[in-house]
Amino acid sequence: MIPELRKVSVVTEDLVHDEDRAIDGGWRTVVAAAVIANPWYGRGFVENLSPEALPLADSLGRLLAEQVVAGLGGPDRLQAYGRAAMVGLGGEIEHTSAIIHTPSFGNAVRSVTGSKSLLYSTNSRATAGTCVTLPGTHRDDDSLRDYYMSFDIVLVDAPRDDEIVVALGGASGPRPFARLGNRAKDREAMAAEAAAGKDDTTGERA
Numbered sequence: 001m002i003p004e005l006r007k008v009s010v011v012t013e014d015l016v017h018d019e020d021r022a023i024d025g026g027w028r029t030v031v032a033a034a035v036i037a038n039p040w041y042g043r044g045f046v047e048n049l050s051p052e053a054l055p056l057a058d059s060l061g062r063l064l065a066e067q068v069v070a071g072l073g074g075p076d077r078l079q080a081y082g083r084a085a086m087v088g089l090g091g092e093i094e095h096t097s098a099i100i101h102t103p104s105f106g107n108a109v110r111s112v113t114g115s116k117s118l119l120y121s122t123n124s125r126a127t128a129g130t131c132v133t134l135p136g137t138h139r140d141d142d143s144l145r146d147y148y149m150s151f152d153i154v155l156v157d158a159p160r161d162d163e164i165v166v167a168l169g170g171a172s173g174p175r176p177f178a179r180l181g182n183r184a185k186d187r188e189a190m191a192a193e194a195a196a197g198k199d200d201t202t203g204e205r206a
Helices: 050-072 093-100 103-113 183-198
Strands: 005-018 021-037 080-087 121-125 132-138 149-153 163-171
Touching: 005 050, 021 050, 021 149, 050 093, 050 103, 050 163, 080 093, 080 103, 080 149, 093 121, 093 163, 121 132, 132 163, 149 163
Parallel strands: 080 121
Antiparallel strands: 005 021, 021 163, 080 132, 080 163, 132 149
16 A cells, blocks of 8 residues: 555557558557655655655555556566656656666566566656656567657646656557667677778778
8 A cells, every 4th residue: 555645547558550551469558657645745855765765666666567567468468668757846856766766666567577677767847737758668678679669648637746646658569560670789780890891901991
């Protein structure tokens, strides 16, 4: 139980047709967002945020991961994920970072999903109804560019000035019709091309 929790919103989208063609098997994304009271609101500049942040991070990470996994149909269906936090105008950007940029949050998510990769994220401060955008990467290998994506969620009544929205998004597969491949292999190809250019005896660069 998170006593500061006001609500949890879950948005599920099934994309079945895009770019004038059908998506084989469809593509599902799920974004779960928790709206909590900002524990540092009205307290001025708080030097140490950890006492309130760490328990919240663990609880929210587990709660949101469970919602996303359930929406996708199980942890094995989760192939890409990302996180974000947005604080109301009465708070600080640092209040969002204190919650999601901790091992407690990431480890809680990975314990539920069985994933390995770092969770990419955004932090922002805005009024209620502002779109929260979450950057996504592959759950185990962030060099797979076909899994670079973004998730969006809009809560018309959050965050209030004294609230924080914490969100986690997941997808069932790569971007529909993605065809950019592996970033690591691109680097290998560029290195090989550069080496070939240096070995060119004509004096011209490849």
